[in-house]
Amino acid sequence: MATLVDAWRTLYTITLPNLAKLKSSAQTHWPVQADHCFARIILDSVIGRGEEYTETSSSVTSTENRIATPWTERLKSPAIKNMTEAELSRCVTLGEAIAGGKANLVELDERSLAARGKAFKTSKGHGKRKGDAKIDDTAALSQPSSSEPKPKLRRRDQPDIRAAFGAPPKPSASSVPSASIDSDLRDLIETSEITAFRKRVLLALCQVPKGQVSTYLALSEYLNSAPRAVGNALRNNPFAPRVPCHRIVAANKTIGGFNGSWGVKGEYFNNKVTLLKEEGVRVNEKDGRIGNTVWTGFE
Structure with missing residues (x-):
């Protein structure tokens, strides 16, 4: 299970985003680049279809192959902690299929968006979806509005x-x-x-x-x-x-x-x-380095 978890995290956080940025020939078009978008597409395709999902059906275009519901309506978040080993294995398989060009990312993305009631907007055939970078689809929750103050960072x-x-x-x-x-x-x-x-x-x-x-x-x-x-x-x-x-x-x-x-x-x-x-945290005041171990005990 631990090996599958590592493989899943590597796929959606590193492998697929890097392939998208490099415009790999594995896909004729990469509609997304953010890690959470790849996770959303794959989780919707696997979890959102439930028992209907098969390893080969993800690359088939048909009305019967649509995603019935966003993955968050079938599984409690975070997915990585609540998926079964079989579901995790299917996610890894589909991610590898996308990376290898055996699954069509554009079609998978369109089905995922359709399940969420979102339109797929393109220009010149295969354009980037408008506002994609501002949508945290993996969390399936609202993001801060554009009217909120922007960071004062250079x-x-x-x-x-x-x-x-x-x-x-x-x-x-x-x-x-x-x-x-x-x-x-x-x-x-x-x-x-x-x-x-x-x-x-x-x-x-x-x-x-x-x-x-x-x-x-x-x-x-x-x-x-x-x-x-x-x-x-x-x-x-x-x-x-x-x-x-x-x-x-x-x-x-x-x-x-x-x-x-x-x-x-x-x-x-x-x-x-x-x-x-x-509060007792060790901080180097010159370079801002933290001396404490990182706490990750969220429940």
């Missing part, structure tokens, strides 16, 4: 931000139990006017214990989402510091972002360092 001031969001997670401090959330804080979050996705992110964030740090990647894997979607959700935290967004750092164990700024050159770097050190 690319030249954050050369490691991509690696920091997607670097491999460090071992978990699994012996430390998750923190409990006060009922009044839970009610405050759940009844607020923020999006459903941000509510899930903030509620999950409350599990990170005082004196521990987790990462955008670890939190996104728990929510079956994407690190950048989690980063966007945390950028405007109306309940800080009770909802401790300062306990989320970059996957490469640097300070990460805080209040819309990033890294040691960020405007609020010292604020985040102070909050973490007051």
